[in-house]
């Protein structure tokens with residue numbers, strides 16, 4: 380019976396187990412989005428995961444939305460990441476980089492020349508941006524001109540190439556959690572009247588162009604895509620998520636990706652009522668590897684793998700306080716609880732000092 384410790388081939392990588400470390404922004408990157416030694420230590424502590432997915436990394440200066448987060452758009456950042464991948468590979472780990480453009484989830488103080496953040500449409504999200512001056516209210520973003528979109532697609536391609544150059548085994552396109560690609564996908568945030576808005580086919584166009592160019596740059600077996608059909612994080616919603624995400628899966632199938640990574644339900648506010656959604660239907664529709672996430676523990680994960688509901692399970696918060704999570708699962712050891720107050724701030728405390 381398939382379980383967490385059944386090896387699996389993921390694209391061109393042979394993984395010893397199906398326990399994936401989910402991407403997690405930890406806001407401890409060095410100046411100018413350049414990873415430092417502390418970040419390398421953090422990832423190197425977690426290499427018993429079958430696969431590590433890095434925290435989200437901005438594909439361009441415009442793609443940045445939080446203080447102290449990394450980029451993958453210049454040589455200094457590539458060099459910083461090279462140290463991380465080297466340390467991970469030395470311990471036998473496999474690591475993908477998550478490609479990120481936040482769209483409207485940013486603030487002028489984080490943007491080049493203090494510009495407005497960009498989005499498919501000029502619709503202000505409710506909530507606050509995580510800036511170097513603390514939490515500041517979101518602003519109304521500037522709607523992208525149609526002619527600018529090709530440049531952002533090219534930024535994804537260049538960032539993906541840089542990720543491979545930095546030694547990553549592959550990349551994950553972050554199309555989840557209310558960031559730029561998700562903003563294009565959803566009816567609530569995309570009110571465009573050109574080829575990138577309106578019908579589902581049009582709202583899908585940006586994702587499809589990004590996936591296509593990143594697959595050309597890296598080869599499809601080194602590319603994953605993260606989606607979050609029900610998630611309302613970052614003030615996002617859709618009129619008809621089931622139809623939309625069924626169509627997204629149809630669009631992704633022909634690429635032959637390494638995997639799709641599905642955030643099931645709502646993150647960060649689990650009590651929030653989400654629109655109904657059938658993940659089993661999505662799973663059956665997708666012809667490649669299905670990675671499930673959100674609130675899994677060992678028991679639920681084993682059940683999902685045994686029933687075929689998923690091929691891999693990613694764990695976020697459990698990896699924060701349990702760097703050797705797979706060993707703890709194997710040994711039936713009780714898990715340590717992560718300290719929420721150090722999720723997004725601080726130094727080695729709450730980052731690399733968990734036993």
Ligand SMILES: Cc1cc2nc3c(=O)[nH]c(=O)nc-3n(C[C@H](O)[C@H](O)[C@H](O)COP(=O)(O)O)c2cc1C
Pocket residue numbers: 401402403404405433434435477553555556605642646672673674675693694695696697722723
């Ligand atoms: C501190 C923290 C940072 C996160 N950063 C990211 C991120 O950079 N990219 C992303 O796709 N999801 C991010 N997430 C969401 C997680 O990947 C995951 O979907 C969520 O924590 C639910 O999984 P879990 O129940 O196993 O923790 C983050 C979650 C946490 C707790």
